[in-house]
Amino acid sequence: VQLQESGPGLVKSSETLSLTCAVSGASVHSVTQSWNWIRQAPGKGLEWIGYIYTRGTTNYNPSLKSRVTMSVDVSKNQFSLKLHSVTAADTAVYYCAIEGDDGSYYFDHWGQGSLVTVSS
Amino acid sequence: SSELTQDPAVSVALGQTVRIPCQGDSLRLFYASWYQQRPGQAPVLVFYGKNNRPSGIPDRFSGSNSGSSASLTITGAQAEDEGVFYCSSRDIDSHHVFGPGTNVTVL
Numbered sequence: 001v002q003l004q005e006s007g008p009g010l011v012k013s014s015e016t017l018s019l020t021c022a023v024s025g026a027s028v029h030s031v032t033q034s035w036n037w038i039r040q041a042p043g044k045g046l047e048w049i050g051y052i053y054t055r056g057t058t059n060y061n062p063s064l065k066s067r068v069t070m071s072v073d074v075s076k077n078q079f080s081l082k083l084h085s086v087t088a089a090d091t092a093v094y095y096c097a098i099e100g101d102d103g104s105y106y107f108d109h110w111g112q113g114s115l116v117t118v119s120s
Numbered sequence: 121s122s123e124l125t126q127d128p129a130v131s132v133a134l135g136q137t138v139r140i141p142c143q144g145d146s147l148r149l150f151y152a153s154w155y156q157q158r159p160g161q162a163p164v165l166v167f168y169g170k171n172n173r174p175s176g177i178p179d180r181f182s183g184s185n186s187g188s189s190a191s192l193t194i195t196g197a198q199a200e201d202e203g204v205f206y207c208s209s210r211d212i213d214s215h216h217v218f219g220p221g222t223n224v225t226v227l
Binding site: 033036038045046047048051058061062095098100102103104106107108110111112113 | 150151154155157162163164165168169170172174200204206208209211213214215216217218219221
């Protein structure tokens with residue numbers, strides 16, 4: 001299984017950050033896995049942004065919920081993140097990850113990460 | 121949302137054993153998962169659930185869960201085990217939460 005994030009590395013303050021995660025070796029059709037976004041600000045720890053299931057169910061971090069939109073494109077086997085009204089505090093490496101769900105919850109596959117810098 | 125707490129740093133002599141604790145109310149309901157992150161790399165899952173180690177992870181990594189606590193133990197630490205270790209779990213609202221990470225140094 002491989003995940004690959006893609007999107008602009010530089011976003012202007014107040015605009016929308018858009019990232020896509022291309023999935024290979026697994027299918028976003030899966031109904032037992034969730035498709036997640038996690039970020040890491042420079043020198044900081046991991047912050048979960050949210051997940052989406054193929055059928056459209058989403059769950060977002062309460063601290064970001066008002067600005068986050070996630071979607072799944074089954075035809076392209078990929079999923080996406082939009083973060084609106086960004087500020088410098090949103091500068092981070094953004095990871096996409098698959099959550100395994102077999103009674104335990106865990107992120108067993110991660111992308112390599114995509115650095116997004118918010119400029120003023 | 122729930123929170124998980126971890127010690128900021130720990131060191132271990134080469135070949136010795138180190139335990140990395142994690143605490144939080146969400147651990148009463150959900151098992152912890154553990155991730156190792158080396159500098160400049162994405163996190164890697166090293167242990168999860170009641171007693172599960174992903175394929176390719178050495179058996180010197182083990183985990184335990186009890187009440188509101190979980191821990192990851194490295195038995196016979198190697199130089200390549202250095203890095204930041206994060207615990208994580210779901211919470212009652214199905215959100216995910218990560219601990220702040222423990223920086224492990226192998227002496």
